[in-house]
Amino acid sequence: MDLTPTAWQLWIVAALVLGALEIKLSGFVTLWFAVGALASALAAAVGVGIDGQLLLFTLVSAALFAASRTIFKRAFMRSASPMKTGVEAMVGQEAVVTESLAEPHGGTVRINGELWMARSLSGPVAEGERVTVEQVDGLKLWVRRPSASLEVPMQKKERA
Structure with missing residues (x-):
C-alpha cells in the first residue's frame, strides 16, 4: 500500500x-x-x-x-475621512496656556502633553486659560481664545 x-x-x-x-x-x-x-x-x-x-x-x-x-x-471606507496626524492634527484642538501669551514674543502652551511656543491671534492671554490652535507655523502655534472672533490681524514682519 x-x-x-x-x-x-x-x-x-x-x-x-x-x-x-x-x-x-x-x-x-x-x-x-x-x-x-x-x-x-x-x-x-x-x-x-x-x-x-x-x-x-x-x-x-x-x-x-x-x-x-x-x-x-x-x-x-467610502465615508471615511483621511486620518490627520502630527502637527496637522493639532489645528482645532484645545491647548492650555502655561506661560502667558503677551506681545511681541508670545509664550508657551501645553497640547497633548507637549509644550509648544505660541503666539496669540486674539490679544494677550493669561496663564491657565484654554485656547484653540488655529495654525502651525514651523515650531510655533498660532492660537486664539475660543470665544474670540475669527478675524486674523495683519501681521508685521519682524526684523532680525
Missing part, C-alpha cells in the same frame, strides 16, 4: 492550514490563498502539471486578494 500523498492532497492540506490561519488571524488575507490552494488541488486532480498548479495558485490568490481589497475599500 502506497502512502505517498499526491499533489492534490498536498494542496488540500495547504488549503486547510491557510483556512485555519485565517480563522486565527481574521484579516481576509490567508483566506484567498486557501481558495487558491483549493483551485490548484482541483487542477492537480485533473492532471495539470506542477507549473500550471503554481501558476493557477498565484493567479487565483492574487486576483481574489486585489478584488477583495477594492470591494472592501469601496464598501466600508
Whole structure:
C-alpha cells in the first residue's frame, strides 16, 4: 500500500492550514490563498502539471486578494475621512496656556502633553486659560481664545 500523498492532497492540506490561519488571524488575507490552494488541488486532480498548479495558485490568490481589497475599500471606507496626524492634527484642538501669551514674543502652551511656543491671534492671554490652535507655523502655534472672533490681524514682519 502506497502512502505517498499526491499533489492534490498536498494542496488540500495547504488549503486547510491557510483556512485555519485565517480563522486565527481574521484579516481576509490567508483566506484567498486557501481558495487558491483549493483551485490548484482541483487542477492537480485533473492532471495539470506542477507549473500550471503554481501558476493557477498565484493567479487565483492574487486576483481574489486585489478584488477583495477594492470591494472592501469601496464598501466600508467610502465615508471615511483621511486620518490627520502630527502637527496637522493639532489645528482645532484645545491647548492650555502655561506661560502667558503677551506681545511681541508670545509664550508657551501645553497640547497633548507637549509644550509648544505660541503666539496669540486674539490679544494677550493669561496663564491657565484654554485656547484653540488655529495654525502651525514651523515650531510655533498660532492660537486664539475660543470665544474670540475669527478675524486674523495683519501681521508685521519682524526684523532680525
